[in-house]
Amino acid sequence: MFVGDDWGLAWGAVFTLLLVYAAYGDVRTRRIPNRLIIAVALPGILFSVAFASVGPGLLHSVEGFGVGLLCWLPFYIAGWLGAGDVKLFAAAGLWLGPLRTLEAAVIAALVGGVLAVVWMVVIYGMRRSASTLSLAVSLPSILATTPSPERARRTLPYGVALAIGALSAGWLPGRWLL
Secondary structure, three states: OOOOOHHHHHHHHHHHHHHHHHHHHHHHHOOOOHHHHHHHHHHHHHHHHHOOOHHHHHHHHHHHHHHHHHHHHHHHHOOOOOHHHHHHHHHHHHHHHHHHHHHHHHHHHHHHHHHHHHHHHHHHOHHHHHHHHHHHHHOHHHHHOOOOOOOHHHOOOOHHHHHHHHHHHHHOOOOOOO
């Protein structure tokens, strides 16, 4: 998607820097501020319009936003993701369009699953993690507990997985799953 000409590479560099910055901030603070979401969203719309005419470019962008929102909104409602995570991914969808956004969501879910298991083992140890995961099979709501402020630093910064998914689909479109 970004490979092929100098303009594509320049746009891809902007996309990459914004998502890496968002992932880094999520690791540090466990928050993705709205001003960063806007910083991802506006160039995404410009990118889509720059590589197509205004009408089709805007449609491509809006469809990607919608797919990104629909993919992760249920996880926010269930309490498994923060609103910033969902908004960040939807903003990345403005860059990617519907098909690449769907591809990015699948990649992010796979990466996020691996990160979540590794994170649990590092934080809680192998025995407690295995016990929690086996209990979660029959009672998934135990995974949606709201952390206290002192435990918030121990929550998984899922923005990292979302950024990896979006970057993978943006730089290597169609090579992963779709």
